[in-house]
Amino acid sequence: MKKVEVVIDSIYLSRVLDVLEKAGVSGYTVIKDALGKGERGIMAGDELTDVFKNSYVFTVCSEEVAYKITEEVRPLLKKVGGACLVSDVLWLMH
Amino acid sequence: MKKVEVVIDSIYLSRVLDVLEKAGVSGYTVIKDALGKGERGIMAGDELTDVFKNSYVFTVCSEEVAYKITEEVRPLLKKVGGACLVSDVLWLMH
Amino acid sequence: MKKVEVVIDSIYLSRVLDVLEKAGVSGYTVIKDALGKGERGIMAGDELTDVFKNSYVFTVCSEEVAYKITEEVRPLLKKVGGACLVSDVLWLMH
Amino acid sequence: MGFDLILQNILNPPVLMFLLGLGAVLLKTELEVPQPLPKLFSLYLLIAIGLHGGYELSKSGIALEVLKVLILAVFMAVLVPIYAFFILRLKLDIYNAVAISATYGSISAVTFITAGSFLNNLGESYGGYMVAAMTLMESPAIVIGLILLTLFAKRENNSRVNWGEVLREAFLNPSVYVLMGTLLIGFLTGEKGWKAMEPLFGVLFKGMLAFFLLDMGIVAGRRIGDIKKVGTFLLAFGVLLPVFNALVGIFLAKTFGFAKGDAFMFSILCASASYIAVPAAMRLSVPEANPSLYVTMALAITFPFNIAVGIPLYYFVINHLWG
Amino acid sequence: MGFDLILQNILNPPVLMFLLGLGAVLLKTELEVPQPLPKLFSLYLLIAIGLHGGYELSKSGIALEVLKVLILAVFMAVLVPIYAFFILRLKLDIYNAVAISATYGSISAVTFITAGSFLNNLGESYGGYMVAAMTLMESPAIVIGLILLTLFAKRENNSRVNWGEVLREAFLNPSVYVLMGTLLIGFLTGEKGWKAMEPLFGVLFKGMLAFFLLDMGIVAGRRIGDIKKVGTFLLAFGVLLPVFNALVGIFLAKTFGFAKGDAFMFSILCASASYIAVPAAMRLSVPEANPSLYVTMALAITFPFNIAVGIPLYYFVINHLWG
Amino acid sequence: MGFDLILQNILNPPVLMFLLGLGAVLLKTELEVPQPLPKLFSLYLLIAIGLHGGYELSKSGIALEVLKVLILAVFMAVLVPIYAFFILRLKLDIYNAVAISATYGSISAVTFITAGSFLNNLGESYGGYMVAAMTLMESPAIVIGLILLTLFAKRENNSRVNWGEVLREAFLNPSVYVLMGTLLIGFLTGEKGWKAMEPLFGVLFKGMLAFFLLDMGIVAGRRIGDIKKVGTFLLAFGVLLPVFNALVGIFLAKTFGFAKGDAFMFSILCASASYIAVPAAMRLSVPEANPSLYVTMALAITFPFNIAVGIPLYYFVINHLWG
Numbered sequence A, B, C: 001m002k003k004v005e006v007v008i009d010s011i012y013l014s015r016v017l018d019v020l021e022k023a024g025v026s027g028y029t030v031i032k033d034a035l036g037k038g039e040r041g042i043m044a045g046d047e048l049t050d051v052f053k054n055s056y057v058f059t060v061c062s063e064e065v066a067y068k069i070t071e072e073v074r075p076l077l078k079k080v081g082g083a084c085l086v087s088d089v090l091w092l093m094h
Numbered sequence D, E, F: 001m002g003f004d005l006i007l008q009n010i011l012n013p014p015v016l017m018f019l020l021g022l023g024a025v026l027l028k029t030e031l032e033v034p035q036p037l038p039k040l041f042s043l044y045l046l047i048a049i050g051l052h053g054g055y056e057l058s059k060s061g062i063a064l065e066v067l068k069v070l071i072l073a074v075f076m077a078v079l080v081p082i083y084a085f086f087i088l089r090l091k092l093d094i095y096n097a098v099a100i101s102a103t104y105g106s107i108s109a110v111t112f113i114t115a116g117s118f119l120n121n122l123g124e125s126y127g128g129y130m131v132a133a134m135t136l137m138e139s140p141a142i143v144i145g146l147i148l149l150t151l152f153a154k155r156e157n158n159s160r161v162n163w164g165e166v167l168r169e170a171f172l173n174p175s176v177y178v179l180m181g182t183l184l185i186g187f188l189t190g191e192k193g194w195k196a197m198e199p200l201f202g203v204l205f206k207g208m209l210a211f212f213l214l215d216m217g218i219v220a221g222r223r224i225g226d227i228k229k230v231g232t233f234l235l236a237f238g239v240l241l242p243v244f245n246a247l248v249g250i251f252l253a254k255t256f257g258f259a260k261g262d263a264f265m266f267s268i269l270c271a272s273a274s275y276i277a278v279p280a281a282m283r284l285s286v287p288e289a290n291p292s293l294y295v296t297m298a299l300a301i302t303f304p305f306n307i308a309v310g311i312p313l314y315y316f317v318i319n320h321l322w323g
Ligand SMILES: Nc1ncnc2c1ncn2[C@@H]1O[C@H](COP(=O)(O)O)[C@@H](O)[C@H]1O
Pocket: A007, A008, A035, A036, A037, A038, A039, A040, A041, A042, A043, A054, A080, A081, A082, A083, C025, C026, C027, C028, C029, C030, C058, C059, C060, C061
């Protein structure tokens, strides 16, 4: 299976989740507060405005679903910034 | 080395940690508050009851230990839900 | 690309970030509060002194940069403890 | 009936704040009271009623009548989950029946507190030992529930009830511990202690309650969507059982000659359902049960019902009987 | 001019706490007021002015003059972002011009509150309906901004404005909702309700404001580094536009015969810029704009300016005109 | 000795809340006061004593006698870590000796505050400048510790002390900064300022202290398990050194003619050990030292000892000498 990880400005988290849903993942895990640094500068977390804070999401899915996700996420990242990683994992069936 | 990641309802975190200890890992890292969605529906984090919140754990260990863990974790996940991932990583000796 | 993950006592986070900057990463993501256990015992998070708390950082970078980082991080980990993982990931260009 | 009572109850900042929180979710505003603020407020409220109850006890002393109240409290905490269980079995599997009956056998401190300030607004009061009664009523239902489980459910070994864990969850859960501890502290430090604590834990009480109920409204609102899943049977159960429990409580209170205020608070304790202590315990020991049933019922059905309708209703009845 | 006024304004715990927070960042101490404590304080302050404003309204009743104030408030909330936009277009691209003008068209509750306690220290007061006015002034600028955007910007389809999302962000953002709700609650529960809430939401008010301003100082301080990036034009804009807006506000207040206290609070509303509601909305609907411009201007330039200089300055002018 | 004093000290809500927190851990309840609430309370307490101390100073003015107190305060802050170091070297390696001696050279604000409310309950008081003295005593031990380190430890280059970092940690750590800042604010705004802040930062003080001590009890309880590792030598050290320091402090206070209340607070400052500022600094600059030694000693041994026994004990002695 593939593990797709996305880091994005918290305010756009819901959009990423929509993408995942549409792509048909079986589930996902979110860590709401992540800080970071990238092209768009430091995201140090702004207590007041929440404007400079990231969220981290990962989902485990099949290769095709992963492909769908990346295709959908790319334009979003291009517009609002963020990061997306794909790697191989073993999913423990239960 | 193998990286074993587990997402599970916070209330069962201690059980997963017991499994890791028994399997004989050299250590583990926990991120207490994780939200998510899966077969059992949305875990959006319930301020009051803490009932709908996940925790995220990962440990780096040898292949055999990883195997032990998965065997122990599978029945738990079957019963209370959650996710378990295994992947390959390089562990920096120090 | 390589994904380099570091878990370290929160108090040394800034030092790890300096290492990343110097190594010339394009960015990094930080999750400030992580608990854990390792050779140096349990890091259960001490509300008062913040002394027993970890932070988690990951960065995606080229193999060379990853090598630079590990060389710089190793002595730090030797001195103050922590964990460093390296794995292969696919970085979604945008 | 005393429709003005209902109005008078609703036209209180705390209750209105609850509705405000509810509305915030229904209107999809992003209003939230992020963790750990709700923990701060609930901890504050527990400490406050504990200290004050203990102080009241230090004045009144522990009379025989107090024991009477405490014994009846435990009695109800044991009785309710039992009959609740058999009612629920008509429609539900054992696991959910156990979880839900335990939920209704236990109590909700916030309902108790809101009722207290309602009474207070009418210029009436209740004995400090009622807080002790509440504390005693929190845990038994958990044990009863698990006894019912072991009696009726046949599970494979690996999921046998871990009684050690259960009893700890039941009798050493944070709220029980804090209530018992602060009751004791309030009792030991008496007048002098209360004078020192009153500015924070007495004077600000109603404001803090209102603040907390705003959050309760939000949390309850988030569960309202799940009410559909609950189904009409459980919906009816979540409204009618509290009323029935309250009436049983009132009957006992009358026959055993409770004071009016105590009778009212006792009926509230019988009527309320737990959405913190019990769900936590059930998750651990009855994972087969579905939390979005028992949490939703306690939080999104019974709690709002008691806050808005139950409190004035039970008072109305008691007012007639005690005159 | 009334230099003593400035001093008298600065020598107040709240303002000094703001400077203390500012200094904490400049001196690189690790002082912080971690989340969600700032949320606790801002929520507290919103509830407090809402409840108190509603209570005041319940006493004064809603006269015609109140309507006059409210209409003028909305008028300014619509007018300001329009002229601000065209000024900004002299130097900026459409996207940033829209975001910044919306920021200045809206208001800052904390500036309003600080001004209120300044007035208060002078033994003067303002009408409870000014809180309603503030609430009405929070959202329109967002809509105006996006109308300007759709009029002047030609964007590819996939980034057309999602009006549903925008209107929700504008009119159902948490602060607007809480203010409206608590105004209503304060109004409905009147004297009795306020008496119950006053110990928490009235008596502690100034202390909580001071506590919150400490955090505001820290947050503003963190942005000070970005002022360089903002450039002289926007720096000047961030200081001069508020003054201009205030004067326009004062002019209107005079011609329409506002009471002195109301005129002062109105000028503050016109002068202040939003650093919470509007930035959130702009991030969603105008991602092309650079938040480290509009957030920095509202938070690190205009807010401190108003707190330290604006408040006494506007009061000084009004004092002359109203005598 | 004044056993009744000990009782009178323990039978206070704050101290009992500390024990309640301790018990919560020992009984394995899941009670916790989650972050950042402890930060809220400690910040509140620092601001409160700062503002109040500054206000007191604005009334008393800064007399020569004040300087005397401040100088002796710094003197003790320098002296204690030095003799502590040589005592510790009898059994410990240099790194741990440095870290522990620095810990005991510095102070614990909460111990100071608890002692203050103890004094207060006896109807006595202390000078506002004692808060300034406390502030001055927080940092020097860190510097002394690192000087001892550079003198006696031979480390490879890459771990040479980074003095810039050290001095910042020492003199610009949050608590020192907040205390100094609020002292100044309290001093500048005087009567008028305090009147505005008193409802939050004065009236609620004892209640907030009690709330915070509940958390302190929990945190201390978590460390109790590590006391084994600490060993008998350090255990004895953690109890006896504070007493010795207090006696030295009392001796100095007597010879230099301190007022009774000041002498008591001074002895507390000498006796208390730091579990926040110093550990943070030591972690950064002496990573070779084991935090589960110095944190445990300050938090789980010396702090509880001072709170329960030290405070009445030192007072008992002083009461005899000052009569
Ligand atoms: N190379 C990277 N490794 C890890 N995280 C990254 C990287 N680049 C960007 N990020 C994350 O993505 C967020 C937005 O990136 P950017 O849009 O480049 O500013 C940053 O705040 C980081 O949290």
